[in-house]
Amino acid sequence: MNRLAGVTSPYLLQHADNPVDWWPWGPEAFEEAKRRDVPVLLSVGYSACHWCHVMAHESFEDDTTAAYLNEHFVSIKVDREERPDVDSVYMDAVQAATGQGGWPMTVFMTPDAEPFYFGTYFPPEPRHGTPSFLEVLDGVRTAWEGRRDEVSEVAAKITRDLAERVLTPSAAGLPTEETQAQALLQLTRDIDPATGWFKGDTKFPPSMVVEFLLRHHARTGSVAAREMAEGLCGAMARSSLYDQVGGGFHRYVLLPRPEGTLVPHFEKMLYDNALLCRAYAHLWRETGSDQARRVALETADFIVRELRTSEGGFASALDADSDDGGGRHVEGAYYVWTPGQLVEALGEEDARHAAAHFGVTEEGTFEEGSSVLMLAQGPGVADAGRIASIRTRLLAARDRRERPARDDKVVAAWNGLTIAALAETGAYFDRPDLVERATEAADLLVRLHMDGGARLTRTSRDGRAGANSGVLEDYADVAEGFLALAGVTGEGVWLEFAGFLLDLVLDKFTGEGGELYDTAHDAETLIRRPQDPTDSATPSGWTAAAGALLSYAAQTGSAAHRAGAEGALGVVAALGPRAPRFIGWGLATAEALLDGPREVAVVGAPDDDAARALRRTALLGSAPGAVLAFGTPDGDEFPLLRDRPLVDGSPAAYVCRHFTCEAPTTDPAELARKLSR
Known part of the structure; x- marks a missing residue:
């Protein structure tokens, strides 16, 4: 029975045709495990996860592995992006037991959903001290059938420990x-x-830290905070974390080679790009x-x-993998370039210029002589138009490749x-x-x-x-x-x-x-x-x-x-x-x-030029967390506008904290000063 065919999760649908008899998360799966008196395998991943695809191909699409799973386990597949609650609970257990976590997450549980053995990716054969997935399955089955009391005791202890992890607000009080x-x-x-x-060798985009640094600089004038934000954003923008051709950011970059080449994990996530788009917009607002x-x-x-x-x-995401043009599904194939591909897309002269600009070399920085793109040098003023043209042509050439799948x-x-x-x-x-x-x-x-x-x-x-x-x-x-x-x-x-x-x-x-x-x-x-x-x-x-x-x-x-x-x-x-x-x-x-945060009320007709100038000044103010309401005086939609009249018949801006306002101003420059101190 194919229980995944009717779900909405693209990740679960990727597994709908597996020979594994998958169940979605729900009470029916655990009832079936109780009826059969077998343990539960919980496999958690997401559609853009490279190693989830690898394990699926190696193990879940393998008839022998599937037959073993179907005989001795009830197998549950979960999309962590649909059920972050399930993922969070069992990831806590994985990290507590192994000191690390990741996806695919592999958890073995009792029919009461109590975990007793954990891991992430397991290979199809033993590698580097890691047992094969079939060896793990056989070990878990043997323990379940021969040492049930021990398994139950371990599961109960882990569950008790997890249940006791309740966080309450710190006695330290409010941040100071x-x-x-x-x-x-x-x-x-x-x-x-x-x-x-x-x-560290793994570089994730620190979006939320950048927001803190920019707000701290705006509030205190800290040069160190501003410089750190600029340095982080500059490093990301120049590196292969950023898609130098099409815009947007990959999930993270690694330093796997002695020479220190930053190689991306190529999936692109909506959340990363939303957070980074906002962070860079705020950086521009602060620095120009x-x-x-x-x-x-x-x-x-x-x-x-x-x-x-x-x-x-x-x-939600674009996959890391796509066809490399030769029938192989390869991580990063959509994004990397060889010198020959640059020549084909741009011609000899511009290909040389692009190779120098984006760090493309004959030996390559990725697989089989291909290179990830990064800014090897910044374009001068006279070069900006040429680089823009090169980017446009590379994007058009890339669009002819097989695109990564989209969740x-x-x-x-x-x-x-x-x-x-x-x-x-x-x-x-x-x-x-x-x-x-x-x-x-x-x-x-x-x-x-x-x-x-x-x-x-x-x-x-x-x-x-x-x-x-x-x-x-x-x-x-x-x-x-x-x-x-x-x-x-x-x-x-x-x-x-x-x-x-x-x-x-x-x-x-x-x-x-x-x-x-x-x-x-x-x-x-x-x-x-x-x-x-x-x-x-x-x-x-x-x-x-x-x-x-x-x-x-x-x-x-x-x-x-x-x-x-x-x-x-x-x-x-x-x-x-x-x-x-x-x-x-x-x-x-x-x-x-x-x-405060500061509260800004701009009163005036929406089509009034003076009101629009005040509104734009307020939008570009960098006071941390400031909120803005604009509209006609005593507008019903925003409480901030109540009892905020025009000043001598002209649009005005009120800067307030806790609804207590300074004297209003009709001058955008004065408003900017009020929001910058």
Whole structure:
């Protein structure tokens, strides 16, 4: 029976034709394991995961392995992007037991969902001290059948240990000036000044840390914070992490060779690109950097061009692998170039110029003489037009290659991040088309994911909502996107939708001590209710909720939402000085808290030139976490506009904290000064 054929997850659908008798996550699978008295294999991955594809091809498509699994196990396949709650709970167990984690995640459990043996990728034959997957299966079956009491005892202990991991707000209180200064000091120790990257061979994009650094500089004037942000963003933009031809960022880069060549892990994720698009736009707002402007706009255009769905949302990811032109499915084949391919696309002279500019060599930096592209040298002013022409022609040539597969499910949280990025980037750079794309995605979330009011659905695909309820990051990031859209468009309906979602955060995701959980109190019961305040590839739901609650309180004056934000931020005071790279969004939110955040009300007719000038000045202000409302005096949609009259009949701007305002100004230059100190 093919149980995966009707699901919405592209990752599960990739396994629908496996000889393995897969079950989706659900009570039926565990009931079947109890009936047969066999252990459960839980395999967790995602569609753009290279090693997930490798293990699927080597083991799950193998008839012998599948027959063994089908006889001795009930096998459950989970898309971690659809069920981050399941992934989080069992990844905690994997990391506690092995000291590391990753995907594919392989967990063996009792029929009561209690884990007792773990791993990630297992090869089809023993390698480098790692047993083969069949050896692992045979060992687990033997233990289950011959040492059941021991297995049950181990499983019960692991489950108890996981259940006891409940985080509560730190007794350290709210983050302070000292918290932020210590976090910055720790970051300076982690940075490699020779490269601009953080130390270590694996380079993930530190989007949330960049946001903290920019906000800290804006609030305190710290030159070190600004220079670190510029260094990180410059290093990423020049490296092969960034797609030098088509724009957008890959997942991460590695340093696998002695000569230190940065080689990407080539999948492209919506969340990375949304976060980085916004970070580079904010860097431009702070510094005026031409490079930051280019990268922000190219990344926004990549998102719209490559990831926008026909329904107006944004797809989750592009795979790393594609056909190399010779019938082989190879990681990175779509993105790398040989010198001969450059000549074919550009002609001899421009090929030599491109090779020098992008670091393409005869011996190559990747497989079989191909090279990943990076900026070996920056173009001079006279060279910029030539490089732009070369990029355009390379993109056209690349478009004739087989494209990587696209995971076209729409994830609410990541679309919320994208809405914020496109709305702000469009507003900063006078690109109303980007604001329109953000609005269309927001419309889709309201129409399809908000389900008329009771809950937020995490995913949809092809215009059909999935079955999984949203987790905390969905509510928080969608609210963040709606709040950004409200500030850019002046349409108060987005503020209302954000308030609806954040009321649910306070009601369903917040504990009695102010702690936050990743799942609602009425969600499916797992062996542990997941919660985690630390950032991974995206802001944690915990700190994302704190940021959105704080912004909403600044827009509305709501004491309840302000209290919710402050209750959640206690954890930043504890973790920020010790592990700032893993709580960047919490530190960024703390910067907003320390600054107020500032509330800006611009009153005036939307078509009035003076009002538009004040509005643009407010949008470009870098005060950390500042919120903006604009419209006519006493506008009903934004509480900030109430009792804010025109000044001598002219449009005016009010800069406030906690709804207490300074004297209004009609002068954009004066407004800029108010927002810069």
